[in-house]
Amino acid sequence: MKNRIVTAIDVGTTKICTIIAEVNPVGGVNVVGVGIGPSQGLHKGLVVNINDARESIRESIRKAEQASGYKVESAYVGVTGRHVASMNNRGVVAITRNDRLVRSDDLKRVMATAQNISVPNDRKLLHVIPRTYAVDGQSGVKNPVGMHGFRLDVETHIITAAATSVQNLVKCIRGLGIDIDDLVLEPIASSEAVLTEDEKQVGVILADIGGGTTDICIFKDGSIWHTAIIPVAGYQLTRDVAIGLGLPFDVAEEMKKRYGSVLPVYETKMESPSPICEDGHGVSYQDLCDIIRARVEEVLRLIMLEIPNSDYDSLVPAGLVLTGGSSNLAGMETLGRDILRIPVRVGNPDKVYGIVDSLHDPAYATGVGLLIWGAKHQPVKKSWLDNIGFFGRMRNLLKGFAGLFGSN
DSSP states (O other): OOOEEEEEEOOOOEEEEEEEEEOOOOOEEEEEEEEEOOOOOOOTTEEOOOOHHHHHHHHHHHHHHHHOOOOEEEEEEEEEEETTEEEEEOOOOOOOOOOBBHHHHHHHHHHHHOOOOOOOEEEEEEEEEEEEEETTEEESSSSSTOBBBBBBEEEEEEEEHHHHHHHHHHHHHTTTOEEEEEEEHEEEEHHHHOHHHHHHHHHHEEEOOOOEEEEEEEEEEEEEEEEEEEEEEEHHHHHHHHHHHHHHHHHHHHHHHHOOSEEEEEOOOOOOOEEETTTTTTOHHHHHHOOOOOOOOEEHHHHHOOOSSSOOHHTTTTTTTSSGGGGGGTTHHHHHHHHOOOOOOOOOOOOEEESSSSSSSSGGGGHHHHHHHHHHHHOOOOGGGGGGHHHHHHHHHHHHHHHHHHTT
16 A cells, blocks of 8 residues: 555644645654745634735645645645534434444444534534443443444534634635645644543643634543633733733744743842843843733633533543643743642644654644544545535536536
8 A cells, every 4th residue: 555645734823834744554644744834814713814814825835845745635724713612412323233233334323313413504513523432321432333232322522613714714725726635623633743542541631822722622531521712822922022011013922932931030139130132122031921921820720711620630630731832931831730730741743753853842733633633534525615615616516517417
């Protein structure tokens, strides 16, 4: 068997990251091209200017194609934004064959009943993920195929997204002549890159603190338990620094990246450190760090508010795994442990090989995770995407012609 080519496009608020990889027959992911560029036309994970966003994506793809020598024809794409919502739902079917043996067709039937929920016209199903199965009341079954029983239950995690928000993103990518293999919620993608199977089993929170949103996933017993998107992240940190210290936004962003720390700054009045300077602007190191620390404390508390159960020790013994560009701030692990009183670590994506020097950074967890998702799953063509954009309409038109000629 030859290697399969998989492309991931992480359309972020501050950067666009396109990664092209070869996936070998046993699932190994070898990165052959990376294209990273600044993001235009997006705000808090949402497209606000289609033309600007499309050109940013085009430039990122061009760089990845140039590095790899491959042409991008289709891609796995990350989705985020406060419009995303999730719920858990159950499905049940009877096993009516004489041998009472659960087969893969029964899994499809029970999943279909679980996703048979009322979805408003302005929302679309993004994921229906099986969490756990039960056969004749025996719960905790991960794969019931081959088991005997009269009744099959499934508990699923269902994620929906605002149709218009997703359609705008899809239109940008389809407008470049690139098809979409699947749309993947970004924290689910990030979890593929930075969480271990042990953490998912015992219980863990993943928080991807990006530029525009903080994306949250909770895992328990090896499966997804809860997802949420908080519209507070790195952009708000920088804005607070810019307003609090009277700096241009770009200067505040550079100071945050270069000097920012969330650890307390201890100093005496006699020995105040000299001010830090960037582009002719000078500010107090203590003031900079105090502002960043206050906002990060708020983000950490917002993350924990997403957990319905206040007994963190029993629900998530593995604690909190931080990833995303903002988790690069010095002292994040220490501050997290001090405030939340649970284990905290920063997750770096390290499950791929090849030209990955630039990707060993929490900022690229979503992009690497999309690749790993693509390596594990076959492309899923969501039927409702077919109507979006010029390429979708052309596809439907050609199908119509085929149907006309085929009937004669």
